[in-house]
Amino acid sequence: MAKIIVLFVLTLVLTLALKFIVAPRYGKDVEARFLERLKYIPSQSAVLSEASLRRWLTDKTQTEAIRGYVVPVLFPLDILFLICLALFLGFASLALAERLALLSGLPIWIWWILPVSYMATDILEDCTIAAIFKSFVPLTAESFRLLSTLTAIKIASVTAAIGQVALLGGLNALSFFLGKSI
Secondary structure, three states: OHHHHHHHHHHHHHHHHHHHHHHHHHOHHHHHOHHHHOOEEOOOOEEOOHHHHHHHHHOHHHHHHHHHHHHHHHHHHHHHHHHHHHHHHHHHHHHHHHOOHHHOOOOHHHHHHHHHHHHHHHHHHHHHHHHHHOOOOOOOHHHHHHHHHHHHHHHHHHHHHHHHHHHHHHHHHHHHHHOOOO
16 A cells, blocks of 8 residues: 555656746747647647658757757656556556455456556657657658657546546445445
8 A cells, every 4th residue: 555655646747847847938839748748839829640740850949958858758757657656557447446346356467558558659659759859750741650650649548547446446435335245
């Protein structure tokens, strides 16, 4: 239980530090973390596309934002955040599932599928963003599509992992209120 609380606190601290302290230093686009969350670039008021991202990347006024987005926002802070969040979701799911007789026969690894899927896709997304921003990978229709796909999978998998914890928590609450093990 202690490790779950520590992971929750670390996740919360990293979230707040990224949102209110680190990312805002690099402008409103990085503060919004537009590539990871949004469908538009705030400074351009344009729909996020290969063309709008290319404009943003070639805009000389964005040099510091591009650098800051990669380091320290993505590396190391977002990497630390996603590891803490994934571990929190995995350990919380495991702890909640172990309390339910109905699920006791399932293997432990089942509860790690969604958190690990989230962690893997978020790491791949971060690496893809960094590779495009640092020109290791050219921004093309294919690389933009890959980035968009990774973002969609990341969002779906983290949503499912959070839903898993919520469902298991709900089943535990139901078990508690019914006064018997489910």
